[in-house]
Amino acid sequence: MEESNKNITWQGENCLYCKYFIPNDVLNADLLERGKCAHPSLVKFNLVVSGRDWCNLFAKMSDERRKKLMDEGFKKDDEQLKKLIEESKHPGNFD
Ligand code: SF4
Numbered sequence: 001m002e003e004s005n006k007n008i009t010w011q012g013e014n015c016l017y018c019k020y021f022i023p024n025d026v027l028n029a030d031l032l033e034r035g036k037c038a039h040p041s042l043v044k045f046n047l048v049v050s051g052r053d054w055c056n057l058f059a060k061m062s063d064e065r066r067k068k069l070m071d072e073g074f075k076k077d078d079e080q081l082k083k084l085i086e087e088s089k090h091p092g093n094f095d
Pocket of ligand 1: 021
């Protein structure tokens with residue numbers, strides 16, 4: 001995969017850029033991806049929030065955490081691709 005495909009735009013001042021947002025799919029988090037809110041006073045409600053939602057408990061995500069999430073997302077994506085390539089060598093897997 002080309003490196004140029006691995007750019008993500010993180011929008012500020014909403015869940016997407018909040019340190020408590022736990023997206024289901026971090027690589028697509030800027031495209032209305034849903035996730036959970038881990039804020040200590042909200043987590044008990046098991047909220048499903050999108051990256052475009054927001055609330056007055058927003059707290060900006062650090063650059064370090066954003067990089068960590070993105071690195072984890074890229075690693076997971078690469079692992080899924082390798083697994084899929086291996087599975088594709090056995091067409092019977094898809095019957
Ligand atoms: S609901 Fe509020 S606290 Fe939770 S992730 Fe969104 S902005 Fe952050």
